[in-house]
Amino acid sequence: MMVALRGACLLVLFISAFLPPPQHAQDPAMVHYIYQRFQVLEQGLEKCTQTTRAYIQDFQEFSKNISIMLGRCQTHTSEYKSAVNNLALRVERAQREIDYLEYLREADICIESEEKTLAERVLQAAEEEKKIRTLLNASCDNMLMSIKSLKIVKKTMDPDGSWMKDARGNSAKVYLLIGSRNNTVWEFANLRAFMEDSTKPGPRKLILPLSWQGSGQVIYKSFLFFHNQGTSNEIIKYNLQKKMVEDRMLLPGGAGRAPIYQHSLSTYIDLAVDEHGLWAIHSGPGIQGHLVLTKIDPDTLGVEHSWETPCRNQDAEASFLLCGVLYVVYSFGGQGPHRITCVYDPLGTVREEHLPNLFFPRRPRSHSMIHYNPRDKQLYAWNEGNQIIYKLQTKKRLPLE
Numbered sequence: 001m002m003v004a005l006r007g008a009c010l011l012v013l014f015i016s017a018f019l020p021p022p023q024h025a026q027d028p029a030m031v032h033y034i035y036q037r038f039q040v041l042e043q044g045l046e047k048c049t050q051t052t053r054a055y056i057q058d059f060q061e062f063s064k065n066i067s068i069m070l071g072r073c074q075t076h077t078s079e080y081k082s083a084v085n086n087l088a089l090r091v092e093r094a095q096r097e098i099d100y101l102e103y104l105r106e107a108d109i110c111i112e113s114e115e116k117t118l119a120e121r122v123l124q125a126a127e128e129e130k131k132i133r134t135l136l137n138a139s140c141d142n143m144l145m146s147i148k149s150l151k152i153v154k155k156t157m158d159p160d161g162s163w164m165k166d167a168r169g170n171s172a173k174v175y176l177l178i179g180s181r182n183n184t185v186w187e188f189a190n191l192r193a194f195m196e197d198s199t200k201p202g203p204r205k206l207i208l209p210l211s212w213q214g215s216g217q218v219i220y221k222s223f224l225f226f227h228n229q230g231t232s233n234e235i236i237k238y239n240l241q242k243k244m245v246e247d248r249m250l251l252p253g254g255a256g257r258a259p260i261y262q263h264s265l266s267t268y269i270d271l272a273v274d275e276h277g278l279w280a281i282h283s284g285p286g287i288q289g290h291l292v293l294t295k296i297d298p299d300t301l302g303v304e305h306s307w308e309t310p311c312r313n314q315d316a317e318a319s320f321l322l323c324g325v326l327y328v329v330y331s332f333g334g335q336g337p338h339r340i341t342c343v344y345d346p347l348g349t350v351r352e353e354h355l356p357n358l359f360f361p362r363r364p365r366s367h368s369m370i371h372y373n374p375r376d377k378q379l380y381a382w383n384e385g386n387q388i389i390y391k392l393q394t395k396k397r398l399p400l401e
């Protein structure tokens, strides 16, 4: 807890590195904004107990320092504006960290000092429930019935990698990311060009400024989201059109501490897209070996909600989300049969007992990735160097009470 808080304070202090030198220009509205954001941050920290008092003081002093520094600035340049924008982004990120600490604190040592009444807690739980229902609304009510067929669309030599289409929008492009860590993305005009190497034009080669780790990448609205190699929990949002890093976030909740799936050891953070948007599947802070599911806002990169699932990492090889439900694929000893034996529905309407036997067509080895695409409602998978499409059969699930 203390280490985490110190981390947050250091993070906040780190923001100072992005401040422009004081002789540069200044924008009073922006300063006001920054000051307000810091006040919110301070209020968040203020709530915590005496154990963190020293850090809060540090932080308050820093906040004061910033306003003094900005106050000294005079002129108005565009160069400065972008620096301030950058700072504002960093501040937002810091706030997300603080929010996460608040969440930890609630679950941890500070709880006794809060002395919340039972009624308040019940109210809070009800609000939380309401928030989740809004997040995962009734716009989508399918559940998986069976994996209907398998189609091998391409063969490469590499045991690890991922391939995908944009999970939103209507681009026909297909992307190929070979290996468990690299910075080269191959872009094919469409599925046919992907399948037939001889088709012209050939694939376009995109070199990312950073490398990915594992095979959890997804593409959502022309942004490639990936786990930044060499970091434990940084997610990069890369703009495929402008060819630049658009934003980045630190996934909280103990993400990246351990490989998520026992049979896919290079993946520490798996990303997923379903009808509800962007998700991350990762390791957690508490119960060892259980998967944690986190919903991420793809525009702001804020964490919308996080759930500890009962699904274990042992014998797992991949997972995907369909209509707000997590399906985890297992195979004993890393060989077939591959079967979904754990599902997790944050709303609780789909449970294991509702599911038929969800077996995959027989494959000799475990999958490097299996991702659902809500546009064509198929699974894109990588198995022993083969790029595979699994067609699915779904049915309506029980309505929410």
Ligand SMILES: *[C@@H]1O[C@H](CO)[C@@H](O)[C@H](O)[C@H]1NC(C)=O
Binding pocket: 058, 059, 061, 062, 065
């Ligand atoms: C704030 O500024 C004072 C004086 O410039 C400096 O001594 C102090 O270390 C600064 N504090 C923080 C937290 O940045």
Ligand SMILES: *[C@@H]1O[C@H](CO)[C@@H](O)[C@H](O)[C@H]1NC(C)=O
Binding pocket: 135, 137, 138, 139, 276
């Ligand atoms: C459900 O949420 C989506 C956005 O996540 C929204 O576009 C849609 O209108 C909502 N549908 C209902 C039935 O509330």
Ligand SMILES: *[C@@H]1O[C@H](CO)[C@@H](O)[C@H](O)[C@H]1NC(C)=O
Binding pocket: 179, 181, 182, 183, 184, 211
């Ligand atoms: C990416 O993969 C290629 C082919 O295996 C390899 O030559 C290259 O060094 C890799 N690049 C990085 C940054 O890992």
